[in-house]
Amino acid sequence: MTATADPSTTPAEARALALDSLGVHPAGREGRFDRITRLAQKLFGVEIAAVTVVDADTQWVKSAQGLDIPYVPLEDTFCRVTLAAPAEQTVIEDARADDRFADSPFVRGDPHVRFYAGHPLTTSSGVRVGTLCLIDPAPRGFGPVESAMLAELADWAEAVLRRTSEMERAAQVQQALLPQAGSIDVPGYEVVGTCVPAHAVGGDLFDWYRVGDDGADVAMTLGDVMGKGIGAALLMATVRSALRTAGRELPPGAAVRDAAVALEADLERTGTLVTLCHARLTPATGQLTWADAGHGLMLLVRSDGGVTRPPAGGLPLGTLPDDRWSEHVAELASGDAVVVFSDGLLDLYPTLDAALADVARGVREVPPGGLVEYVDRVTRRARCSALADDVTMVVVRRCP
Structure with a gap:
């Protein structure tokens, strides 16, 4: 939801x-806009964009291209007119021929502005929060074709502004769907998980929840949706919902x-x-029953030093329309x-064997009650x- 200013607020307050609702911090350069300003400078042949x-x-x-200053008092700028004017562009x-600006320090001195064109950047709620502007020390004309091109570039800049807010909100929602620390208490066990997306949002998921008639059992899932970004995140949420619905009533397979x-x-x-x-x-009883759909990244770490990596089970979901997945059983x-993780974790190590050995060693050497600290590391x-790629891990240990 986009924040909307109260009608009684001033333009400055709005x-x-x-800007706050967009998650934009006014100070500081941002490289995500550099492609736009570079293109604008070349496209229009101006000294500053x-x-x-x-x-x-x-x-x-x-x-900015051709301009090094980090900020300017608003009262000294050309863009204050762009923000306030009813027209779409200024x-x-x-x-020098414009009474509003002829005595401006930026006209009389560096950078000796003669030409200016500005297009406001507007939020989805209609608040003008910035500009895309062109500046040159030589006067020039600016016709309908140039005006249309500037508007298109400004639309691009607006989309970049808004996308940041949308991605941050998507990341917040996705994190809210994951189990929070301490969200499940299983007497006699430590249950810990983490998910670090490679980008703002990702396609990995982990989940746990109570199941069974008396709620005594615990269902757990770790999944990896092919792909990255918003598309993978949307499917991740769908997979989570489908498995939660089925997992509450049915055994894993x-x-x-x-x-x-x-x-x-x-x-x-x-x-x-x-x-x-x-x-x-x-x-x-410590009985762990699981079904594996092409994942294969699971370790059983025994207190006596033994480590077993169960083989991957059936094919991934989406491979065959009528596939079935067998169940496997172990006792903790x-x-x-038991440790389950996504393949993004492997990227933190030089080889698969190094990853498996380090994970097994890390879990085995952690003292009782220390799994939270290990997963935090x-x-x-x-x-x-x-x-x-996203890095996701779930660890469950039966207390000694």
């Missing part, structure tokens, strides 16, 4: 509210099949595959752990890396 945003009383330069073909049937049309239309591991833990004894390492 701009501040709008800039994208700016304006708060209460200052115009901040977010990207064009000044010769500033049947739950995966039910979810696959429900998702079949969506996955076929989008040409998407989903690998996942879906498990059910019975805490009273005192001190034993993995999270920090992922966030400090140039990720090409």
Whole structure:
């Protein structure tokens, strides 16, 4: 939802509210606008092209070609007219001949502005928060063709402004769908997870929730939707919903099949595959039952030092329309752990073997009650890396 200023607010207050709702910090250059200003400078053959945003009383330069200053007091700018004028664009073909600007310090001195064209940048709620402007020391004409080109570039700049807000909101929603720290308490067990998307949003998911007639068992899922970005994130939410619906009533193998049937049309239309591991833990006995759909990144880490990597099970969801997934069973004894992770974690290591060995060692050497700290270390390492893929991990350990 876009924040809308109260009708009683001043234009300056409305701009501040709008910038805040977009998640835009006025100060500082932003490279995401550089392609626009570079193209504008070359396309129009001007000395200066800039994208700016304006708060209460200052115009901040977010990207500029031919201009080094970080900000200008709004009262000294040409763009104040662009923001206030009813017209869609403000064009000044010769500033020396314009009474509004003839005495401006930027006309009389550096950068000796003669020509100016500005197009306002507007939020979806209609608040003008900045400009795309062209500046040159020589007077010139500016016809309908040039005006249309400037409008198209301004539309691009507006889309970049708005996309940041939308992506940040999408990231917030996606994180809200993931289990939060401490959201499930399983007496006698540590249950910890993390998900670090490679971009603002990603296609990995992990989930856990109570199941069974008495809610004594715990269902857990880790999945990886093929692809990245918003598309993968949308499908991730759909996969999560389908598995939650099936997983509450059915054992793992049947739950995966039910979810696959429900998702079949969506996955076929989008040409998407989903690998996942879906498990059910019975805490009273330590029995872990799971079905693997082409995931294959699971380790059983025993307290006696043994490590087993169960083989990948069936095919990913979306491969065959009538596939079935078999179930596997293991028992977690005192001190034993199960670790499931996405293939993005492998990118943090030079080889697959190095990744498996380090994960197994890290889980085994963590003292009782220390899994949160271990997973936090993995999270920090992922966030400090140039990720090409999402990094997701779930660890469950039976307390000694």
